[in-house]
Amino acid sequence: MGGHGYESGRLNLPFVGIPTFAKSPYIADWSQIEADAAILGAPFDMGTQFRPGARFGPRAVRDASTLFSFGHAGAYDHEDDATYLGPEVRIVDLGDADIIHTDTEKSHANIESGVRAILQAGALPVVIGGDHSVNIPCIRAFDEVCASGGPIHVLQIDAHLDFVDERHGVRHGHGNPMRRAAERDYVTGLTQLGIRNVSSTAKEGYESARAMGSDILSVRQVRALGREGVLARIPTGARLYITIDIDGFCPSIAPGTGTPSHGGFLYYEVLEILQGVAFAHEIVGIDLVEVAPDYDPSGSTQILAAQLLLNFLGFVFHARAHRATKIRL
Amino acid sequence: MGGHGYESGRLNLPFVGIPTFAKSPYIADWSQIEADAAILGAPFDMGTQFRPGARFGPRAVRDASTLFSFGHAGAYDHEDDATYLGPEVRIVDLGDADIIHTDTEKSHANIESGVRAILQAGALPVVIGGDHSVNIPCIRAFDEVCASGGPIHVLQIDAHLDFVDERHGVRHGHGNPMRRAAERDYVTGLTQLGIRNVSSTAKEGYESARAMGSDILSVRQVRALGREGVLARIPTGARLYITIDIDGFCPSIAPGTGTPSHGGFLYYEVLEILQGVAFAHEIVGIDLVEVAPDYDPSGSTQILAAQLLLNFLGFVFHARAHRATKIRL
Amino acid sequence: MGGHGYESGRLNLPFVGIPTFAKSPYIADWSQIEADAAILGAPFDMGTQFRPGARFGPRAVRDASTLFSFGHAGAYDHEDDATYLGPEVRIVDLGDADIIHTDTEKSHANIESGVRAILQAGALPVVIGGDHSVNIPCIRAFDEVCASGGPIHVLQIDAHLDFVDERHGVRHGHGNPMRRAAERDYVTGLTQLGIRNVSSTAKEGYESARAMGSDILSVRQVRALGREGVLARIPTGARLYITIDIDGFCPSIAPGTGTPSHGGFLYYEVLEILQGVAFAHEIVGIDLVEVAPDYDPSGSTQILAAQLLLNFLGFVFHARAHRATKIRL
Amino acid sequence: MGGHGYESGRLNLPFVGIPTFAKSPYIADWSQIEADAAILGAPFDMGTQFRPGARFGPRAVRDASTLFSFGHAGAYDHEDDATYLGPEVRIVDLGDADIIHTDTEKSHANIESGVRAILQAGALPVVIGGDHSVNIPCIRAFDEVCASGGPIHVLQIDAHLDFVDERHGVRHGHGNPMRRAAERDYVTGLTQLGIRNVSSTAKEGYESARAMGSDILSVRQVRALGREGVLARIPTGARLYITIDIDGFCPSIAPGTGTPSHGGFLYYEVLEILQGVAFAHEIVGIDLVEVAPDYDPSGSTQILAAQLLLNFLGFVFHARAHRATKIRL
Amino acid sequence: MGGHGYESGRLNLPFVGIPTFAKSPYIADWSQIEADAAILGAPFDMGTQFRPGARFGPRAVRDASTLFSFGHAGAYDHEDDATYLGPEVRIVDLGDADIIHTDTEKSHANIESGVRAILQAGALPVVIGGDHSVNIPCIRAFDEVCASGGPIHVLQIDAHLDFVDERHGVRHGHGNPMRRAAERDYVTGLTQLGIRNVSSTAKEGYESARAMGSDILSVRQVRALGREGVLARIPTGARLYITIDIDGFCPSIAPGTGTPSHGGFLYYEVLEILQGVAFAHEIVGIDLVEVAPDYDPSGSTQILAAQLLLNFLGFVFHARAHRATKIRL
């Protein structure tokens, strides 16, 4: 479903062809992953507390990703004077984890299996949700690689703290994942950016989060610190897992989500932080969640998600290739 | 939130006021229900297999119901030369059953409690879903009243048979409710109207349904039989529970639903059957499910649901009042 | 804005050009109307009782009318083997009556002035609403032509009777026009088709209407009578004013309106009645109201309005041209 | 409809329950208001000059407010380290003022009555429009409380000056309210923020406004002054009435309005000014107008309105409680 | 991307997985087609004369087709008591023909190549448009198979005749395909169903069509003839190519198209004709065109297209398997 360039037979315009992520090859057999990065859809939204629909996030983000798949031999960025995601970077699309309606536990288990398969293949897992609860099985899947490779730090972009321990018996909804992550012994801490306004986490949640190693910054606090100030607060050398809730962004560019919150990040604010961590840290996993496309008829939200993921992946693999060299950020 | 007429202080146009169902009084204390019919929202949609969003069904149907609440002393129908739902019919709105995200069992239990409260108060339960799985706790709540008052027959309007026993462990999703109903010893049988096209029920499901007492008719079969022919197939004297999946209707008038299926019923086809059963049978319970308003920006789907429910309630209480008299249908 | 054919310089596809009605010439000076039919927009919607937005009806119907303006020398209909609206029929577009927000009386007066100007020019007035209250000034404008040319009968296509006399002081809202018309001494009576379901008119309104000369038929009653049966009930030889509320149609094809009501007419049911009256009666005026385009993102509603008006105008002028001849309907 | 917390029986997720404002109790009897703040809907939009639909503003803002009603004992804000709107703040919802279609005067009178009732009960009136003309009866209702309590100053957030005196006889449309306010002897002046671009007010309007005591600042001028600079221009000690036209905001976050104007305020720009005045001034009344939800299918506009109102109310009552203490803004 | 059943590892709900048509396997190498039917997308819409957007038809129909892909071993239809499209029917998805913007000729040539590849593989070509001009290369591709296997007859479902020869030099737009088909010596004639109302074809076009072998029937004429009457007019034994313009259907169920025309077919009217021809004729090719999904936010149009295609394919292969047996239609 991809790989053709202008010189080969097809022009392959964005609206043409089966919409796998960035028109990358689809791999049905998860025991045969040979790639640098593997996309896994996690279309689960039973953990939502307001508007559902994130189950269509994977399809929407894949569709939108084709806009950025013009068939070049990589994507040239004139600001960085760099060509990202050239043919040397192998991206594959695994399709989606199997979801069992009414059954959170089984659905999460299937997501976990997918991430484990990617990690075992040595590829970077890139999970597209689904609601933020899909982060729970993603983090769970890291136990083995962390046992051998060392612990991880979680960098979260989000409007909400998502640090509820348990309420009415719920421990695996989209208000709980960061608490679940913090409980893992191979998670050394969290950097939580964009947190603002009233949410499902009460004061006790903030106190618990800080007690368990969280650094919590609002959008305004991030702006006051500046990109370098924020980057400096992430532990040096930490291996990073990045979890991006699209509602961390301003509803002006990400209205297609379940629980929008005004006052969020603009595009470059997040992109530049991601570019920073891509060059300064090893990125071990990524998830992007809460795109609910039916609330955004303009399609801007999924275009944001796809544009962000493709640029971030470009930074990650560019940095890996040039790790030894001093790089202009 | 209602009850005012033109002669009293307010004109009370449809777009004015808090949208309880038909602007009926809201009853927060479910131990204090004094009414002929009580509306209960069941905003649960974790049982869906395609598009979610039926959790917003109760709010959408309530909103739409205000269009038919002009503040008259009842609703005059010139075709029947009858005034329905005059001040002698007491309708109340109980709000919604509490929903616990990620937890089907607890959510269903809360719905069941609400229906039990209505039945204990001697009112007619009218449940607005939510997906079709909410029918499961509704039917469960009838065990006691059936123990004393006798069994019930279920009349279903639907595109899908919803008769899956179990698949991947799922027994309480929106493909299972009619099977669950048929298993109850106080359910004598089902009349399933509108069933068409491929769905989540395989051939075995149809065979099981028939074996367990179902009469299954497609839209075309209903049309071929005619209204009287269909009415004649419902067991005489049966006490009826009515479950209406909005996708039983044609997507032309009900696009706002999770799993639309072309070839469905038009408005009067269903209305006239409901008018028929209202006059020929005791109606013991009603649910209307699968209105997912965000898929219908025109609002037609919820207007259909509200128009249908209000007319049906009019027929039910008109018939109760005139049961002894011969009535022109 | 029109008049070009294939042989002249322009292909003039529907999406090209300024959207006057059917791309007809715009006449800014209402004292210089030389035409067989003149279109007047009446973008007034302060008379609505639920969803507003009919003020954008004129623009939407004009836009949609361009779909049927392929630049032919008339529109060939293969079913009738007739070419309608050839170059011999002169249609002009007068733009809109001036609307004064917050002021119903002045706005109505401006609409009335426009219709008077058309009538004085001897053209057929075709008014596009706006809500149904704009019918009030339209009918008022007929006093002089009726004084000389004789009275008129009103044929209404509508879901609602619109026969409220006065409520809370309101006499010129969209629930009042048919009562206002019936009060005119030059209106001999009304034929009201499509009336159904509960509406803003109570039982007394129906009784008053019948007492003042109305023949009221529901959609089902129209279907039972058949087209010929309905046509036979309209007084022979009556000069007809036609008022079409788009909500007379089924919401499946006309969701873009303020107060949709399920169970309405389908396209050919109305078209064939209009074709019938066009051949059997003199048509003296037309209004089409209650298109509220923002509730129908598909645009079907305004396409229906434009398709209906253009076909009806074709019938009217075809019949005028062949009045002496026996015509196949 | 509210008040439950996690420890009580219900989880009460945002999508569950009757949507009164913030799920506060509904008070049908306006002579029995016991509250700190009372919400009144004013669903009147006959004063609009472009897109109508603000009549659905009250319902939309109430719906959106449920997103911020997670059932906590107040809303914790980690940036302020404060818990706002705890159980000590009593908010009630009065439903809507009665609207009479076609009749601006009566509709405005009903709104005025509602605000008078709130003021007589000693509660803070919070009116949700409706178009900006609803500010006229709101201000009118303050004559008595100002007679006893002293005059007020009006702080307006808006794209448009709304200072037209009279045009074509219109004095109570949505282009007139600030002129009407300035005419009141108990209004000492206006601070008009966000005014930009061409609007319905001509040059003479600006001159009149300044002559009658207005301080007019554009978005860019507000930015140049900074929050403190703006706050300093509001008369020290003035009792403030706040009127927020949602079109004061950028269409990126508030597209759902009748007359959008690009170049508007972003979220925090307004929030921080409101936080400032809440701590420095007595707030005597609030209205938020011109939310026309049908133009924003994403729902962002009404979420903005609800988020802003709830935060502002939090600041107002927090400041009242701590008026004597020095507070970190 | 498909083939799993309930007993294998995955539940594979409709919203899960890469949306190839009916989740069938994607075949990138068109020289390796081993299938009974092959889906080819033809996302070309430069031939449209009103609303574009049919280029997203293939993706939309594929997405919608997943709703009917519940992972059963075939689709059971209780009305026919038949299981369609069991594992013995091999369907593959070839992705899309390459489209060259601004270049109609090259784009059409690429579509033609795809159809030729399918025909050479002995599979049934099923082309999803794109606008109706894509039928031109489809028919062109049949020259060789017709040279050996005999001529074909074209059965068209459409609102428009599409029989314009040339206008302003345009010969390959969406108003020309049936004329182009009729010119082919291996096309023996056309049956054109659903043709109605004014369109881009003038009277001369109808005359030419009839002269070149067309049988033209309007929707009302089809209804008057009945299904059997229509089927009887198709030449006995003719090998049929089916071209379905979605605007042949009523806008109530197919609003998502470029040039909607009211008065179209309902679902079963077309389905039953297709079922009839599937059993009575050899079906050699299918195209379904003019689905422009962005005009139908409800998704009904693409669901109609997918439901129709899947049912029709079921009939075709069921009939092939049972050709020798007398079948109940």
Next chain:
Amino acid sequence: MGGHGYESGRLNLPFVGIPTFAKSPYIADWSQIEADAAILGAPFDMGTQFRPGARFGPRAVRDASTLFSFGHAGAYDHEDDATYLGPEVRIVDLGDADIIHTDTEKSHANIESGVRAILQAGALPVVIGGDHSVNIPCIRAFDEVCASGGPIHVLQIDAHLDFVDERHGVRHGHGNPMRRAAERDYVTGLTQLGIRNVSSTAKEGYESARAMGSDILSVRQVRALGREGVLARIPTGARLYITIDIDGFCPSIAPGTGTPSHGGFLYYEVLEILQGVAFAHEIVGIDLVEVAPDYDPSGSTQILAAQLLLNFLGFVFHARAHRATKIRL
């Protein structure tokens, strides 16, 4: 269609009347243009590579322009204390260039003819697209006026470089216009602002552009330079042609376009640059392209386009009138 003021007969609210651009007079005879600026629609979108629909750009921008046409004698801007576009500025609307579907060359030729007619009349051409390929015929039309009046410099606002020479034979799609412009000997160079992210132009395109005289700046680079810094890079005294691709703006305010790209300009960033060049340069032509209204149900995008064009035109003619005077920018 315009020109009336408050003192004349009509209030002429924005929603009233035929939507020519700013309700300016429509001129059907292009040999009779007497105006300072002439609007030409170029509804061509066959050059698009992702979402089409820009063919409805001209109608949408004209509709939106009526919001800013309150009938004043010019538009007063309180920030500039200036009245723009008073009656001394004559704007006319020429309607649209004729578009020939499937034929890029002829369609472009018709656009070119329209621009030539405007230039011959001595008016400022203002072309509303359509996709960005319509810039190609616009620039072509300047050969004669440049031969006499001297060369031009092109100022582009855009997300994409649009500098592809040829690919698969395509030379006149929406990815090619700036290359085509640069090839003209009467184009001295380009200033390309807003260029960002991956697009259809590869690295070679950037190199070619710079070699052919382009100054390329991203959004962030423009912000870093500041308005004055950017203005200083445009050659002093250059006669400017301005081409504005609406996707140069942030999708938050311009989602209604074919290929949105996050990280774009906000309103004042572009407005202030345009105000700067209006005062410092002679503006010889303007096009605004890629508004695809059906992707923005809120209408914000076309409102942005109209607001920008009207303000820019105000600046241009204000500067022309006061060229000799020192002006506050």
